[in-house]
Amino acid sequence: MSDSTMPSQSGTSSIPPFRYSARLAADIESRWQDAWDAQGTFHAPNPAGPLKDAVAVGNRPKAFILDMFPYPSGAGLHVGHPLGYIGTDVFARFKRMQGYNVLHALGYDSFGLPAEQHAITTGIHPRVNTESNIANMRRQLRRLGLGHDPRRSVSTTDESFYKWTQWIFLQIHGAWYDTETERARPIADLIAAFENGDRPTPDGRAWSALSAGERHDIIDDHRLAYLSNAPVNWCPGLGTILANEEVTAEGRSDIGNYPVFKRNMRQWMMRITSYADRLLDDLDRLDWPEPIKLMQRNWIGRSDGARVSFSTSAGDIEVFTTRPDTLFGATFMVLSPEHPLVDALTTADQRTQVAAYQAEAAAKADNERQDDSQKKTGVFTGAMATNPVTGTDIPIYIADYVLMGYGTGAIMAVPSGDQRDFAFARAYNLPIVATQMPPASWFDARSIAPSADCSTWPEAFVGDGEYINSTNDSISLNGLTSIVDAKSRMNAWLAQHNLGEPTTTYRLRDWLFSRQRYWGEPFPIVYDEDGRAYAVPTQALPVLLPELADFKPTALSPDDATSDPVPPLARVTDWTRVTLDLGDGPREYRREVNVMPQWAGSCWYEMRYLDPTNSEVFIDHEVERYWMGPEHEGHTGGVDLYVGGVEHAVLHLLYARFWHKVLHDLGHVSSEEPFHRLFNQGYIQAYAYRDARGQTVPATEVEESGDNYTWQGETVIREYGKMGKSLKNIVTPDEMYEEFGADTFRLYEMAMGPLDASRPWNTRDVVGMQRFLQRLWRNIIDEYTGDSIVVDDASPEELVRHLNRTIVGVEDDFAHLRFNTAIAKLIEFNNALTQHVSAHKTSPISLVEPLVQMLSPLCPHLADELWFRLGHDSTVTYVPFPVADPSKLIEDTIEVPVQINGKVRARITVAPTASIEEHLELALALEPIIAALDGKTPLKTIVVPGRTVNLVVK
């Protein structure tokens, strides 16, 4: 397909005209990229649907290899961005050579806050901005030679894409969670159950006795997507509310770092908490890094405990506790300031103080409430509750360390067994009663005498200890030593007396799903005059995002907690008013003016890669089953390899799992999980330099001498961090293409370390990979003539063995994503080949061909060029990976170290099949060993054949 490469143009230079230079690489690369495009080299056939090609699918195994898709930033790429893309590309190309039907594609997450914030700062419409950014990213990534199927590159902002995002929203909206079968079911099933009386209505009236509006409200209360008047995270700086996951521990926005305030607002929520158990339990069936699983487990935060009822003048109050076994030590009770019974409980003389405390707590932002974590504040309500096991009256306080959003918003306080309760009891002089006797070591460690009077303790005791003070007429825990036993005995007693039951609570909250922004998917929802929500019929999808000249949110002061969100779509009055026939004739409705959050598109995009042009369904069943279906009974199904950064551990990865499970329950997909195997790539970091004033200086202009760094003669200080504009340390792929070419750049990124580790970028080191490729090129092509030096001669036995060793090692390394060590093995082999070539001036084809094949996943352009020059007329992409000859893997002899007391003193050379006796015989005959033994007989001899001989003396 190609003409022979033009000689180098650099007239004055004495560099050989056909050297593998950046110029030559650029020429090779652009020609092969065009050829791949023209021939559709990376098109992956589907078994059904619009991209069906059953013949091409054949009976090959399949591999769906996926990158976390990027949002198209206007800043362009730096060399850190493509790390994961190169990794998946190498792996995908390797799998193709192993005979797999490989699906590898990349789309764009182009809705959402980052794109919109960028549009606002530049003043350019997000659609224009987004499209030019995507075009630029496509250009930069194409230059990298990624083997993507271009037909499958979707953007979340495409109307043909977000139509289905809205459709999936309607599926979720049209479903409820059946706790009996533990899965989502269509809302029609719920209506049927109400109608035929299988399920009672909340107030017990017959379903037919309810008004249409009442029925509507009851149904809406069960939906997986529902409207809620709940405390939300209001961020005036961004003009929108945010999900819990988008708020940092400091109470600021993840994006932009603006203050976030708690506000009550009517918003769309997703009932992700219904799936808490399955999201937690199914982690066990996923091939994910353990730390990521742990982060999700912590985020879901399941804790098993019990609900216990305490009677009060205002009725029973339920508390949640993980330690029902310590109920005898509950000496007071604390409610959240927002608890609904606070008003009813508060006595007249405490009312002023309680109201003041409530107002103070409400005014505090979340972070302030968490800040003074040591100091406990609170107010007595004046009311008392009855401890159900002791029968004593205990005071009821309100305090802001009890959160309304967790458990029941009320706790029983056991100061002897809980550090926070202990601090509160100390601060307000409340009684402390021990229910467990700490072990002697506990007292020793705190230098206090064992004493039953726990008011002298310096802190609460948490752990296993003998139960004391825990008895009444009908139950006794005294003498027990195990928390588990005490809990089950107490739980049984509570159940028997109808005072409580075991229960489970979660840290996970329902997912807040509306944003008061412009650049997102409109909700397919309309409201009637009573404010009741209705789904837009699916045939009316997509609900198009109206074009807006002024897309900016109304300017708000970031610190003004009292401001209200004004969604940009609310200003488009001719769009918000719509006449629809929802079954009872045409009526006027108003549209939902919020939009979906950034995460919506990324919850399901990977499935659209599979069937990107299907206009009938979001994905064909058979296509989904083929690429993502479970491999066997108990397998979750899902993407075969998903590579991305760890920053999505709880956001994207949790939301996408949730949506996928809903779609599975409703029968739309066969897989239970979206991503079966997850791999977290590391980050490429970089050095940055600051001068004496703390200003960053351009990293490329800094000169290094030993430990000193100078910029324009001035000493600067080196720091290590992310690559970024503000640190003036960006290196772009374009610079690498210019200086070395894409193949060298790919190779360097893969060689610099293991894929999951972060490491510093060092442009200086790239030359090593270029030299390797130049040597390899020179082993095939004469640099002065451009002719091949490959011959059909026999290869020396030693090189044949080396080649076969390399094939086995490289294949294993590729399969386990250990590209850095695979490259090292290729370099070693090529170095050995170089020796042969310098001696003979020719290269045996039987060595060179496999080398080019093994190189091709890493450096596909160069490999295709060399493959072509070796006389083949098609790409090496689908040529099977070389297979090692087992007979060439066995060495004639092996060198084995001989140790005395674990220290290597000599080496023996043995046959690979040598017995233990042969090893010993040879070892004991060695001069240095005889000398070292000095006539002594070894007490013990250890021989690991082929590995080591160890002699133990004296």
Added chain:
RNA sequence: GCCCGAGUGGCGGAAUGGCAGACGCGACGGACUCAAAAUCCGUUGUUCGUAAGGACGUGUGGGUUCAAGUCCCACCUCGGGCACCA
């Protein structure tokens, strides 16, 4: 505070409990060259020794083992997650 992960030459990093430092960068020496670049060859953990050779060496301290970078315990440092979650 709790929970993860990681500490190996000047640098990036290799090492199924079995010869620590593969491979690459840098540095040093040599060949080629009038010279330089490029290329090729060699050396390069520290230390004692003219050498042969020896001693020490994977954050620190202890332990298990014939044998530990690797396994166990405690600690230090760095990175990350969670953080009044009852």
